[in-house]
Amino acid sequence: MPTDVERWKSEVYGNEIREHLFEFAEEGWDSIPEDERDAWFERFKWWGLYHQRSGQESYFMLRIGTPNGRLDPGQLRVVGEVAKEYATGPGTNPIFGDAYADITTRQAIQLHWIKLEDVPDLFEKLEANGLTAQQACGDSWRNIVGNPMAGNDAEEIIDAWPVIKELNETFKGDDDHSNLPRKWKVSVAGSADGSGQGDINDLALEPAYKEIDGERTVGFNVRVGGGLARNEPRHARDIDVWVAPEDAAAVSGGLSALFRDHGDRENRYNARIKFLVDEWGTEKVREVLQEDYVDFELETAGEDVRDQYTYNAGGDGRNDLVGIHKQKDGKNFVGLNVLVGRMGADDVLELADLAEKYGSGAARLTQRQNIIIPDVPDEELDEFLSEDLLDHYSPDPSPFMRGSVACTGTEFCSLSIVETKNRQVRFARWLKENVELPEGIDQFHIHLSGCTASCAQPQIADVSLRGMKTRKNGDPVEALDIGLGGGLGEEPQFARWVTQRVPVDEVPGAIKNLLASFEELREGDETFRDFIQRHDDDELADLVEPEETSYEDPMMHNTKRTWYPYAEEDSLDAGPAPTHADGTPITSDD
Amino acid sequence: MSVSLRVLDDGAWVSVNDSRQVSVSELWRLDAPEFCSCTVPDFVVENFQSVGVDGRTITANVYGQCIQCGETGVPGWIPVGRLKNGEYVDLDRENVVLPAHDGHEN
Structure with a gap:
């Protein structure tokens, strides 16, 4: 028997969804018949729109597909402008503020809190500037990924x-x-x-x-x-x-x-x-x-x-594209660390200014959620590197910042079991302040995914974290499974899940203790991945010692059962959704 | 009275009458002696496989794991809510022991 989704797709799918989408946008959220909403939400994905989770009805995530993470001159500014104009909702993120853009692990861009009624104008602006959300989600060809410097990477053997x-x-x-x-x-x-x-x-x-x-x-x-x-x-x-x-x-x-x-x-x-x-x-x-x-x-x-192959392989050579690298044409590309891939809209606009001032105006997005400014001549490099914005989006960050990848999490996503992006920021900051990596280790990848959908690609990290639940002192709390030793390279390996259901406030302590054991038991200049490989699962489980530390986690509760986890009044029915185009709540009197 | 039951968002939600009602990530205590050896399995909901109805009770076939022993799998049909005058009413799933049953899919 065909699934509901297949049935909905057989009725309307592909390009033709657009005219329906625009009609609903014209008429407003309320014009989508209640008993057709799930069908339309499924179809809207094909045009890059995901309805946000329960408690956030009438708000959408918009994904813009940028093939190979390539933003031509001017396009980064457009991303910043649409984020600032359209991606502001009723919830304010305590770390990232009100309007931001997320760089995804598939080199795309995600905006949140998008109103259906804004979609035609938003699409018009994107498409006038060579950007589109077409097929960014849904059952079709997704955003094609690769090395975002294709055509000008000094290490390439063919221009892809x-x-x-x-x-x-x-x-x-x-x-x-x-x-x-x-x-x-x-x-x-x-x-x-x-x-x-x-x-x-x-x-x-x-x-x-x-x-x-x-x-x-x-x-x-x-x-x-x-x-x-x-x-x-x-x-x-x-x-x-x-x-x-x-x-x-x-x-x-x-x-x-x-x-x-x-x-x-x-x-x-x-x-x-x-x-x-x-x-x-x-x-x-x-x-x-x-x-x-x-x-x-x-x-x-x-x-x-x-x-x-060295990328995300855990050994010598280029494990990511952060830092200063030579292009084929003698100029430089500068990879900047964007912690968990999220940039405030004002920062995007400021970086667009810098890309124009020091480079060609182009930008590139990487699969490690970072951003590259290409085409910087040698003589402009020092001045570019001294810009204040690069203190935050650094080309030479702490390995814990550099190696952090996180998915969307319960802030917006239906599937996730735990809060992710803000948590990974807290983890990275705590690790940077409290943990030393053994000598010679300057890359350490920690990926946090809220569920088994694996949008943060947890299985290919040194330390893989995956959303779970457990009880602590009898109360349900958010937890993480811990996997070790994943990575790519000539012989790619998936992480081995060695410790399950660690309460989130004990995870930084677990990583600290694991790294201390690595330093103590390491043979010569052995890589972390090789170290993991020569231990069996039981030995590794012993090396991961979850422990409470000075790290405090304010989001231990069920963040999914909130309308927005960072709201002062966060219960599911305390939020304003669904709302009209102007953000005012739709009431039963409407 | 017909009731529209669906699993949505790749198994993240149970939808009843076109409204998302039950989400993954909840922690349930189960009466499910065949699922694992724990007296009362403490079961984290990871993915809804299907949804059905037994009389007035909405039931879900769920993949997840017991956080006490780590056993993973599908423990059977678990009651998640009830229909009252055609309206969906939530069970207090996180504070009661929910019985798992073999059942049929509607």
Whole structure:
């Protein structure tokens, strides 16, 4: 039997949702019939709009897809302007204030508290400036990720941007690929550092060499079926295909069509291609792709460069894109740390000014929720680095700030079990003040995800934190499962969940004690990941000693049972939602 | 009287008559002797699989884990609310012991 979602999609989906969305926006929130709201909310996702959680009715999250995290000159300013104008709601965040933009782990941007009635104007402004929310969510091609410096990264062996651009232009709005069984996440990268993070995507194109007509040619090896969600993490699997850049769209479209036709539409939990690869095996995926979806002979896999991967790999080399790096053209790109990916709208605007003053006005977003200002000439570098704003968004931050990644959490998200972004900020600040990393360790990644959907990619961090509940002194409190030793690289590994349900106020102490044990038991200059690897789960559980410390957590209670966790009166029925376009509550008299 | 029951947001909510009523992340005490060896499993709700109705009681088939012993899985159909004159009324799920039953999906 088809699911409700499939039924709703069969009625209206894809591009045509837009005209309905605009009609509802014109008529106001109340014009969506109550018994159709869930159907429309599901459909609105295709245009980047997620209805916020219970207690925040009539407010939406808007995701803007920026392919490869690329913001052309002027676009960062537009992001700041729309955040300032439209992303202010009834709740004020105690750390980030009233209007902010979130950089996501898929190099997109999320704004909160968006009113449906503002959507036409908001879309008009975005689209006039080359930005869109189309297919940012929903069951279709999502924002394509990769190395955001493609085309100008001194470490790349092939410029992936023309391929990403072609895929984006081909499959965004293409009716043949607009209604897939579930989301379709694609990574395309040409750098030898592994910064595309292809291993955790449905489809990964990774740089590889192949002898073609006697010539060593650079193209991409194809991997399929990676992903982290639902306690079922998979690495993308090698299907023994190499593709030339000019054929990348044909092969990628073939695989998306294969997923469209063979993915499971009866069970959304099973509706990802990772499960189809489990069921079929890689040989069958290749065979069906060849037989039914491409009209040329597929090449076998080429020689990859995975042995050079350093990104989020826990060893030497470039683990992220923070800091000052050389471009191909001799200028510099400067990666700035954005703690948990969230920037106040005024800061976005100020950074847009700096990008224009010192660079080309362009900006880039990374999969570690950071931002890059490219095109800074050597002679401008010192002055740029001395700007006050860079004290906060630093190119050389504490490893605990630099390594922090967090998802949206219960502040806005229906799925999350715990508060995340503000908590990770508190964790990072406490760790920075109270914990020393062993000598030579300047990278330490801590990812906090509010649930098993894994939007913060917890399984690929040194320390993985995942939302849970437990009881403390008999009372229910927010808790975290602790996993260790995840990361990417030539041999990617998912974290091992060694300690479960640690009350949130004992987690910083657990990390402190773990790092003390690492320092004490470390062999030579062993990396943290290698250290974790040579211990079994029981040994590791002993090394994680949860402990109360000077860290205090003000959000131990069930933050989901609030209309907004930071409100003075936070109970579910104390909030103003739903509201009219101007923010005044809609009452039964309306 | 027909009642509209749905699991929404990828298993995050149970919706009754087009209104989100029961959320993941709650902590329930269960009478579920076959789920784990704990006398009263202390069960954190991670994901709603399906929702049904038994007489006037709304029940949910839920994935989660016992926070005492760590056992994970689906303990059966758990009552989450009741229908009174066609209106949904919440059970006080966090302060009572909820019985798990084998059941049928409606």
